[in-house]
Amino acid sequence: MKPAIITFVAAGADLAQRLAAHTGGVVHRCGIHGDDARALLPRLFAEGTPIIGICAAGILIRLLAPALGDKTEEPPVLAVSQDGSAVVPLLGGHRGANRLARELAEALGGHAALTTASDARFARGLDEPPPGWVLADPADAKPAMMALLIGAKIALEGHAPWLAEAGYPVSSAGAVRVLVTEQVLKVDHGLVYHPRTLVAGVGCARGAAAQEVITLIDAALRQENLSPQALAAIATLEIKADEAALHAAAAHYGVPLRLFSVDELNQERYRLLDPSAVVEDEVGTPSVAEAAALKAGTLAVRKLKSERVTCAIGRAPRPLDPAALGRGPGQLHLVGIGPGDSAFRTAAAVRALDASSDWVGYGLYLDLIADLRVGQQEHRFGLGDEEPRVRLALELAATGRTVALVCSGDAQIYAMAALAYELLDAVGTRALSEAARRVAVETHPGISAFQAASAAAGALIGHDFCCISLSDLLTPRTDIVRRLEGAARADFVTALYNPRSQRRTDLIEVAKELFLAERPGSTPVIVGRNLGRPEQRVTVTTLAEFDPQTIDMLSIVLIGASTSRAFARGDGRTVAFTPRGYERKGPRDAG
Missing domain, CATH: 3.30.420.180 (CobE/GbiG C-terminal domain)
Known part of the structure; x- marks a missing residue:
């Protein structure tokens, strides 16, 4: 897993970028008082994310102390001085922290302050063999290491060149027996490594x-022990x-x-x-x-x-x-990245993007996650190239690659998830290759625009709601009008996606008329534009005063139900919400 690089002051920004380039990590800039980090670092730690803090060691210790538990499960945590001269592994020494400290110190021209006795003397611990070897019983490592630190040598039986490369003394007369074997065996006063052969x-x-x-x-394994x-x-x-x-x-x-x-x-x-x-x-x-x-x-x-x-x-x-060895099974991640701001991304979406070798998506959406890109190959498409983009993602995954199909908001809401499954089910001229139909598909939900708009202006979707797209490119206009009529009569809070385009300007006007016929002109309406981006603007108005001429394809419109209400807060901001009816519950039921 790629590390999180934490900075607290602007002076660490350049070093953070150097560390990110070397490790492929993601930079998190926290406030000078560490308020952001109080929530961020324990969460990253619990998720198993390695943490590299450009700060004093004491800051990381205080922030993570309540989260400490089983040391065998803790991810690496390192403190790096602002000038890069010192790299101190604090936690996870035998889970990669010591090795990472050495690598960073070499890259920065600094010094790795290793306090683990074995790692101060040897390049890797006995309980962290390189890929291709597995220590049969990790509990055997500690007594063997203690013997080596006081002068014992290893008697090696089998192929494990990394021991000598790490600086361990190897001798045919060694007192610490190390056996490298595929078989289930136990040795006294020594270790067993299984080669992955x-x-x-x-x-x-x-x-x-x-x-x-x-x-x-x-x-089959037991047959030959x-x-x-x-x-x-x-x-x-x-x-x-x-x-x-x-x-x-x-x-x-x-x-x-x-x-x-x-x-x-x-x-x-x-x-x-x-x-x-x-x-x-x-x-x-x-x-x-x-x-x-x-x-x-x-x-x-x-x-x-x-x-x-x-x-x-x-x-x-x-x-x-x-x-x-051969190829891996295809893996397609359907990733919803939220409205745009990195704060709206889920941890699952970030992990999927990080694990993918290829990103496929509309160019703007790929730009919104550029901060996460570390060597992934991008496959950019125009706004209208939905089927070619999904088809490429599936066929690319069929070659054994791990592919992320990137969608804004949630991949299942007016996005590419449904089209991916439509193609998986297609026959005839639209059919995918046999290999593409067998790829594994995993969906990572994201925060959709209607959720972001409601949250930015109160809680308008606090009761029953529906979503309707006004785009008539794929849906007949008559169906859209019928759905608008149904939503208006049923008194749903209604989110209108794709409310207006250069070609299609009147359906939003029709929507306003239909809803005015069914609910009061004072009904709250939320208009969100450029949600989750620096240009975000969210306003609360009423159904009567709502002006369809002021919106475009970058907007979303939420029309409240007849029970929805709006009021001004003390800061002058107007918010809107839809009560669920708690005021009708008696005091005994309210608990």
Whole structure:
């Protein structure tokens, strides 16, 4: 996860940008008194976000002290002096803080003040091996490290060159035994590391249960006493990209799901021990599980079968990089970024944008999240190119990339989420590729314009409401008028999206007339323009005084119900709200 870089004074701005460029982190500028940080830092800490504060260490300690808990779960927290000369890891030393401190100190030309005894002497802790190795029992690290700090040496059995590279003394006569093995073993006075060299090749019938997949993988590993911690990936045929059981199994073992095409699996046909003519007739290759396992190198466990699942285990000579094994399942994030201001973004939306390799969207929307971009490839489209933009996002995800389809407001409200599902369901000339139809789709709701407008001017949507778009590009005008009539008669608070364009100017006039016929002229109306942006303007007027000529496509109009009310606050600002009827509840019911 990319770190949050916290500054409290303007003097730290330049250093913050240097740290952001080096780490890909997001800069948060807090007030000099730290009022913003009192809420921000505990939230970031709870979410597991690494924190780099350009400030005195004591500031971070005071702000985070109430949030401290299990040190094994805490993210890295570092304090950096304003001149960059000192980098102090405060928390999460063995969760990357010490290593990050070294990297930052080298980049800034400063000094990493490491107080963890092991990290002051060695480049990495025994309990933080590099990618490709897993410490079987983290509890074994502390006594081993204590022995090494008083002069003991490591007797290494197996391949773990990173130990010597980190500065650990390695000797055939060492007293601390370190065993690197795929098998489930325990050593006295030492450590066991599992190299991630194993691949579970899996085939399954459509709709197989996740537990059946997991049970068969466990059985295959037990057959040769292999540790699940040595798994690098689960691999299968690409048409299984959307098989829920395989995704669940990958999550169970904490490894990625990797996919191969029929042609790629067919490359292994002459090495197969258990080919199947039935499987070849069905999917075009004589093996799924065994062929996928062989992509690791050699076969460690021959194919096993259960009622609806097959599994084989492959072995590589060295730890595998799963990203180099086939391709990943496609992932499409439908992201609502809110009205525009970064304060309106949800944490889920930010995480999805951060995790994506590609951003697809209308150019203005991509500009609104430019502060979050760290190397993502942008795919910009014009305002009217909705279907090409969604189609590209789905087909791009089908290649194994993680794609964010960026929408303003909420992706489900007059935005691209519905079109994405429409294309996933399309047949004939509009049909997507087979791979695109199988991508995983996740929606991250955002704050929509009607919510932002209501919040900026009170609580007009405090009771039943509806939303109607006045755009007749995709909806017949007669349908729009019928919906306006229904909303007016039903006494809904009504949000009008796309109220006016250069071509279409009269529907908003029609809307005003229809609502005036059903509710008083004193009914509150909220007009919001450029919501969530520096030019934001929100006004409260009445239905009678509302002037449709003053709005455009950057506006949203909220018409209150007959029960809605408006009043002036002490600061002179007029606010509007819609009561739910609490005044009708008796004192006993009000609790």
